[in-house]
Amino acid sequence: MVYWNIFWAFFVANILGYGGGPATIPLIQKEVVTRGWLTHQEFNEALAMGNSLPGPIATKMAGYIGFHEGGILGSFLAVFATVAPSLILMLTLMGILYKYRHSIQVKRMTLYVKPTIAVLLGVMAYNSFHDSYFQIGIGQFLFLGVISYILMEKVKLHPAFIVMGALLYGGLNL
Amino acid sequence: MKQLNIFIALFRSSMLGYGGGPSTIPLVHKEVVERFKWMTDEEFGDVLAIGNTLPGPINTKMAGYIGFKVGGKIGMINATIATILPTIILMVVLLTTLVTFKDLKWVQGMTKAIVPVVGVMLGVLTWQFIEASVKGLKWPFTIGHILVGIVLMQYFHIHPGFIIGGLLLYAVVKPTKSVEGKKSKGLSA
Numbered sequence: 001m002v003y004w005n006i007f008w009a010f011f012v013a014n015i016l017g018y019g020g021g022p023a024t025i026p027l028i029q030k031e032v033v034t035r036g037w038l039t040h041q042e043f044n045e046a047l048a049m050g051n052s053l054p055g056p057i058a059t060k061m062a063g064y065i066g067f068h069e070g071g072i073l074g075s076f077l078a079v080f081a082t083v084a085p086s087l088i089l090m091l092t093l094m095g096i097l098y099k100y101r102h103s104i105q106v107k108r109m110t111l112y113v114k115p116t117i118a119v120l121l122g123v124m125a126y127n128s129f130h131d132s133y134f135q136i137g138i139g140q141f142l143f144l145g146v147i148s149y150i151l152m153e154k155v156k157l158h159p160a161f162i163v164m165g166a167l168l169y170g171g172l173n174l
Numbered sequence: 175m176k177q178l179n180i181f182i183a184l185f186r187s188s189m190l191g192y193g194g195g196p197s198t199i200p201l202v203h204k205e206v207v208e209r210f211k212w213m214t215d216e217e218f219g220d221v222l223a224i225g226n227t228l229p230g231p232i233n234t235k236m237a238g239y240i241g242f243k244v245g246g247k248i249g250m251i252n253a254t255i256a257t258i259l260p261t262i263i264l265m266v267v268l269l270t271t272l273v274t275f276k277d278l279k280w281v282q283g284m285t286k287a288i289v290p291v292v293g294v295m296l297g298v299l300t301w302q303f304i305e306a307s308v309k310g311l312k313w314p315f316t317i318g319h320i321l322v323g324i325v326l327m328q329y330f331h332i333h334p335g336f337i338i339g340g341l342l343l344y345a346v347v348k349p350t351k352s353v354e355g356k357k358s359k360g361l362s363a
Binding site for chain 2: 012014015016017018019020021022023024025026027030041044045046047048049050051053054055056057058059060063064067068075079082083085086087089090091094097098100101102104105106108109110111112113114115116117118119120121122123124125128129131132135136141144145148149152153158159160162163166167168169170171172173174
């Protein structure tokens with residue numbers, strides 16, 4: 001039953017996620033946190049770690065959460081549910097999809113869901129800020145938030161260094 | 175040799191790419207089109223466009239298709255594994271270690287300090303999706319969509335699946351003419 005739930009959770013999140021891996025993150029969070037597999041905090045930690053490592057994010061989250069819930073088989077199932085359905089669709093429907101690749105309907109599909117994905121991501125961002133404000137207070141929260149924003153977006157520093165820096169700061173000061 | 179090349183090409187592009195699947199696509203392009211010449215520029219563009227019409231992560235769809243094209247079923251599995259396995263192993267090892275030491279005070283400090291950083295990352299990602307939707311839908315539509323989305327999901331607690339499903343259906347059935355008109359207006363603006 002656990003295995004079926006793992007498969008189903010990641011299948012649903014990925015079949016609904018248009019716009020690549022990052023678009024599926026809030027959908028994965030919804031499945032995983034509502035089912036009680038991880039708390040908000042744990043999910044955030046996994047996401048931070050995932051963002052500091054290279055490669056696609058959806059499969060890293062699936063691999064870790066699947067492992068957390070169901071060991072190696074759970075990890076395999078979560079990744080399989082993430083990767084296989086859309087890859088199989090792609091390989092089998094290549095001919096038809098190729099014909100319609102420039103059709104306006106197909107282009108609209110990815111476009112129309114974008115604002116909804118933005119809402120889902122925005123809510124996650126808000127929740128992180130909200131949690132952090134209560135955990136470490138406004139001063140520390142603003143300090144870490146502003147510094148990491150500047151380093152990420154203005155200095156264009158690699159996210160791995162920012163995550164490591166934050167971990168170091170937290171280990172020493174919080 | 176061919177299978178080894180498939181593995182090397184996708185392993186390298188995945189390990190060098192930060193910021194999730196979509197940001198590694200140019201690296202996949204570099205390997206597949208420029209270095210190994212398995213596809214032309216145009217083919218790659220077409221496959222990418224097709225991949226984007228389907229849900230789920232883009233990077234694994236690209237890897238799987240390219241692997242299949244170059245090396246059959248084994249190539250497909252090989253390419254997908256090269257793309258995802260190394261980082262999944264790293265992720266599991268790092269996080270399970272962190273969880274083991276969860277009760278130490280300094281580890282708790284570390285996990286607290288990570289929350290605002292994640293918030294910023296998600297905030298930046300939110301902004302990227304807003305920007306992308308403004309490009310195609312313009313500001314009023316984007317803001318309208320966002321407000322309706324907030325009300326439906328946060329206040330009425332409707333599962334995002336229904337909203338996304340509804341939007342996809344709308345994208346398919348909506349008459350095409352009005353959109354073309356809007357598109358050309360968008361271009362001239």
